[in-house]
Amino acid sequence: MKIDTSSYLLYFVLVLTGGILGYLISQANHPFHQIIITIESSMPLETQLFYDTGKNFNENDSIRKVIYEANTPVVLDFEFSGPNLFGLRFDPSRSPAKIKIHEIVLLYQDEKPFAVPLDSLKAVNDIKSLHYNGETVTIETTKTAADPILYLTRLGPAPRLTPFIIITRILASAVVALGMAFLIVWVYRNGLRV
Amino acid sequence: MKKHLVFLSLFIVFLIYFVWNSSWHLPSQLVIKGQTASPMAVRVNWDSGSGFNDMESVDLVFGKSVAANAGSGIVRIRRVGKSHPAAKSTEVWVKALKRSQDEHPMDLKAFTEQRGIEMTAEGYLHLKADGSELQVSAGRGYIEFCFVANEIAGFVEIDLDGDKRLYDLYAEQPQDKWLKRDRETFAPGNFTARVSLPRYDINRIQIEAMDGLQAFRLDTVTILSKKGELTLPVRGKGLFSDITFSEVPRNTRQFFHAIQFIQQFGFAALCTHILFCLLRFIRSRGGVKNVLIGQKRIVFWLMFSGAFLCFSFWLLAYWPGHLTSDSIHIWWAAKNPGYFLHEHPFINILYYRFLQQIWDNFAVVGLFQMFATSLLGSYIFYNLYKNGLPFILIIPFYLWLITSVPIGLYNITLWKDIPFALLVVFWAYYFVRLRLTKLNDCNKEPQMGFFTLFFMLLCVSLFRYNGLIYLILIPLGLAVNQRIALKKIAVVSLLVLLIAVASILFTSIMAKHDFVLGMTKKFTVRLLNTNFIININNIAKNYPHFFDDQNKYTWYRDDEFVKWHNAFAKDKKYNDFVKYQDYRPKSEAIFNFLNGFMRSSHIRPYVWLSWNPFYLLYLFLLGFFYKWFPLVFAYGYVLLTQTFFILMFLLAFSVSTSFDWRYNYYLFLSGFFLIPLVMLDIKGNWQKHLMKA
Numbered sequence: 102m103k104i105d106t107s108s109y110l111l112y113f114v115l116v117l118t119g120g121i122l123g124y125l126i127s128q129a130n131h132p133f134h135q136i137i138i139t140i141e142s143s144m145p146l147e148t149q150l151f152y153d154t155g156k157n158f159n160e161n162d163s164i165r166k167v168i169y170e171a172n173t174p175v176v177l178d179f180e181f182s183g184p185n186l187f188g189l190r191f192d193p194s195r196s197p198a199k200i201k202i203h204e205i206v207l208l209y210q211d212e213k214p215f216a217v218p219l220d221s222l223k224a225v226n227d228i229k230s231l232h233y234n235g236e237t238v239t240i241e242t243t244k245t246a247a248d249p250i251l252y253l254t255r256l257g258p259a260p261r262l263t264p265f266i267i268i269t270r271i272l273a274s275a276v277v278a279l280g281m282a283f284l285i286v287w288v289y290r291n292g293l294r295v
Numbered sequence: 296m297k298k299h300l301v302f303l304s305l306f307i308v309f310l311i312y313f314v315w316n317s318s319w320h321l322p323s324q325l326v327i328k329g330q331t332a333s334p335m336a337v338r339v340n341w342d343s344g345s346g347f348n349d350m351e352s353v354d355l356v357f358g359k360s361v362a363a364n365a366g367s368g369i370v371r372i373r374r375v376g377k378s379h380p381a382a383k384s385t386e387v388w389v390k391a392l393k394r395s396q397d398e399h400p401m402d403l404k405a406f407t408e409q410r411g412i413e414m415t416a417e418g419y420l421h422l423k424a425d426g427s428e429l430q431v432s433a434g435r436g437y438i439e440f441c442f443v444a445n446e447i448a449g450f451v452e453i454d455l456d457g458d459k460r461l462y463d464l465y466a467e468q469p470q471d472k473w474l475k476r477d478r479e480t481f482a483p484g485n486f487t488a489r490v491s492l493p494r495y496d497i498n499r500i501q502i503e504a505m506d507g508l509q510a511f512r513l514d515t516v517t518i519l520s521k522k523g524e525l526t527l528p529v530r531g532k533g534l535f536s537d538i539t540f541s542e543v544p545r546n547t548r549q550f551f552h553a554i555q556f557i558q559q560f561g562f563a564a565l566c567t568h569i570l571f572c573l574l575r576f577i578r579s580r581g582g583v584k585n586v587l588i589g590q591k592r593i594v595f596w597l598m599f600s601g602a603f604l605c606f607s608f609w610l611l612a613y614w615p616g617h618l619t620s621d622s623i624h625i626w627w628a629a630k631n632p633g634y635f636l637h638e639h640p641f642i643n644i645l646y647y648r649f650l651q652q653i654w655d656n657f658a659v660v661g662l663f664q665m666f667a668t669s670l671l672g673s674y675i676f677y678n679l680y681k682n683g684l685p686f687i688l689i690i691p692f693y694l695w696l697i698t699s700v701p702i703g704l705y706n707i708t709l710w711k712d713i714p715f716a717l718l719v720v721f722w723a724y725y726f727v728r729l730r731l732t733k734l735n736d737c738n739k740e741p742q743m744g745f746f747t748l749f750f751m752l753l754c755v756s757l758f759r760y761n762g763l764i765y766l767i768l769i770p771l772g773l774a775v776n777q778r779i780a781l782k783k784i785a786v787v788s789l790l791v792l793l794i795a796v797a798s799i800l801f802t803s804i805m806a807k808h809d810f811v812l813g814m815t816k817k818f819t820v821r822l823l824n825t826n827f828i829i830n831i832n833n834i835a836k837n838y839p840h841f842f843d844d845q846n847k848y849t850w851y852r853d854d855e856f857v858k859w860h861n862a863f864a865k866d867k868k869y870n871d872f873v874k875y876q877d878y879r880p881k882s883e884a885i886f887n888f889l890n891g892f893m894r895s896s897h898i899r900p901y902v903w904l905s906w907n908p909f910y911l912l913y914l915f916l917l918g919f920f921y922k923w924f925p926l927v928f929a930y931g932y933v934l935l936t937q938t939f940f941i942l943m944f945l946l947a948f949s950v951s952t953s954f955d956w957r958y959n960y961y962l963f964l965s966g967f968f969l970i971p972l973v974m975l976d977i978k979g980n981w982q983k984h985l986m987k988a
Contacts, residue, residue: 110583133499135541139531145380167379169508174533195381206530208541214530289574291301
């Protein structure tokens with residue numbers, strides 16, 4: 102098929118548009134994620150989950166949840182959105198307490214649930230003991246605990262917006278646009294023949 | 296053969312896309328089963344892509360409903376003596392009490408006689424010690440409580456006839472906490488709650504207790520429809536105060552509805568036809584390059600791009616467009632497969648339905664109207680330029696058009712007045728073109744095929760009911776101009792007339808009220824009962840004030856307006872088909888600039904360039920001097936007849952012409968091209984004079 106200048110122009114404009122659209126989509130997509138923690142505490146307390154989306158752990162990227170009922174398993178459902186997740190930090194209380202974690206499940210959008218191995222929790226601050234019995238993990242904070250901190254060292258298929266993903270999306274959009282350009286040129290060439 | 300194959304392929308591509316892109320869901324219910332230690336108010340939210348919000352939610356109570364009127368009607372407010380882990384005390388203060396039957400809040404002094412209650416210096420009721428109880432008579436419908444929430448406030452229990460619920464009054468920053476209890480009471484224990492789910496796609500469902508202190512256990516959460524029952528996975532075993540389901544399988548998706556499919560068939564045919572017309576146009580002009588730059592068309596493309604760019608800023612500022620209750624109603628009807636509203640012309644519903652096939656977002660209407668206004672405006676200016684009007688004289692009017700506040704705002708507004716105005720201006724300028732070809736002794740008529748003629752006449756007649764007058768005016772004008780075959784005009788007119796009559800009769804029968812017929816009858820009777828000369832006199836008096844309504848702020852928007860719109864959609868249950876959309880501006884900087892620009896456009900003297908260019912109304916009258924202003928006459932034939940009709944109609948019904956500015960939008964839009972037309976007429980007269988000389 103002989104291709105003239107106008108066809109080249111059309112191809113170029115559509116591929117460029119497709120590429121730009123692909124880039125915009127890759128930047129605008131903010132999937133939702135859930136962290137579900139089944140927890141039991143010896144007393145009512147306030148917990149806080151920090152998520153690092155590339156800005157390190159900070160107060161703005163955190164969620165607080167209160168356990169009002171002592172000695173009863175409570176399910177805490179934390180939700181946040183973002184294209185990246187680099188780390189999770191769980192502050193189980195702001196005061197001395199004995200806490201039992203039954204389960205931690207990470208639910209990333211479009212991924213299967215990931216059950217965090219409880220033996221992978223890492224005590225960072227104000228934690229007196231951290232004991233895993235094969236089913237649950239029991240945490241005891243220090244008597245003067247003001248800010249007990251746990252790190253989740255296993256995050257499963259955590260979302261990452263890598264340059265590879267961005268480039269792949271740009272290329273995919275450009276290919277779709279190129280296909281459309283071929284279709285339009287084909288229609289233009291053949292559609293009006295008598 | 297190949298041509299037909301291509302046509303068919305394209306048609307199928309469009310049809311498949313429209314069917315695929317317009318799916319909906321069968322009615323389904325979320326069924327929640329569980330237990331609760333005390334009844335609790337719960338909100339079920341769903342997210343269709345814009346996050347959880349008030350519009351996409353349902354409030355309900357977890358617990359077993361207790362028979363009404365069995366209680367004492369006394370509400371007991373108790374200081375429990377417990378508090379949030381971060382609270383420094385367990386205090387409870389009541390700031391206000393208001394019952395449904397009272398106009399004002401109750402006088403709190405009357406309660407200070409109760410044991411354990413004191414009045415504070417601020418005028419609040421203080422429950423002095425843990426266990427203190429305040430008794431209040433319940434409202435007939437409901438009672439509202441305002442508590443002080445701060446860092447030393449504790450839990451409060453509100454007990455209405457045994458329905459005891461706990462609330463946490465702790466807050467890091469002092470604030471009011473309003474609670475509401477109606478007379479319906481519930482008992483703790485097992486519960487089954489049902490929520491009707493919307494008919495569009497949802498990404499997430501959230502169940503949350505209105506107060507984090509209240510917790511429930513879940514047995515099962517299922518989605519029930521006529522296709523069966525699907526269980527949602529409840530992750531974690533224990534007490535919940537909120538839970539979110541990020542997978543919502545429903546098995547209820549539908550693609551095919553006979554009436555909807557017939558319309559999609561028509562839409563696909565229309566798109567294919569338009570695409571082919573476009574391709575044919577490109578080929579007839581010698582290719583893409585010639586279309587872009589041949590015959591100085593670059594002027595058109597530059598004007599078109601500039602206009603579209605300027606108009607798009609308004610959409611970015613007031614994303615995703617502007618709606619009123621009427622717009623929401625019609626959008627909802629258009630989303631409802633196979634459904635037609637009977638209070639509005641059916642073309643209006645088809646218009647939204649067609650655009651929804653392309654993109655199910657309010658913004659699609661704004662984008663289309665911006666495109667259409669840019670296209671029509673740029674075309675008219677370009678055509679005037681081609682007909683000899685110097686470009687330097689066109690530029691100011693083009694700039695006036697693209698920077699016009701009303702045009703920018705109306706382009707993004709979901710009212711039928713906008714497409715109607717575009718159609719009226721299209722027809723008005725079509726008559727100008729007919730006149731131009733006659734004046735230039737050009738035999739090549741402005742082309743309009745059978746289908747285009749039919750389509751444009753149908754749309755202008757039935758987008759608004761006052762367009763019905765064009766069923767007579769346009770065919771008559773075309774016949775007088777003798778540029779389109781009489782047979783073609785007659786067949787098209789008859790077809791459109793038949794469709795208009797059938798749709799109006801169908802409307803009257805289905806809606807069980809005769810809006811159009813009733814109004815026509817009333818109008819005719821009133822018209823016959825009034826003096827013709829007085830009527831004409833009144834029209835003449837009111838005509839110069841046709842654009843006067845600007846102080847009423849027909850177009851108005853702020854946060855409250857948006858909240859009202861969402862509440863309206865929820866209240867009318869339109870949220871079963873109408874999704875919530877994020878109304879935040881796409882650019883704060885553009886919003887701040889344009890919002891300020893919009894507000895100052897109502898102030899004198901700017902208003903005479905924006906909302907009230909009253910001087911143009913006098914210029915339209917130049918058309919009466921047909922000999923010297925043949926183009927203005929042709930233009931005014933379509934426009935002034937409508938104005939005359941509207942004024943006549945309004946004066947027949949009420950002495951005042953106080954009505955929505957938006958009804959005049961067609962005349963306002965046409966005004967931007969009027970002065971260039973007058974100049975072209977003057978130029979033509981001058982050339983004639985020179986030739987004679």
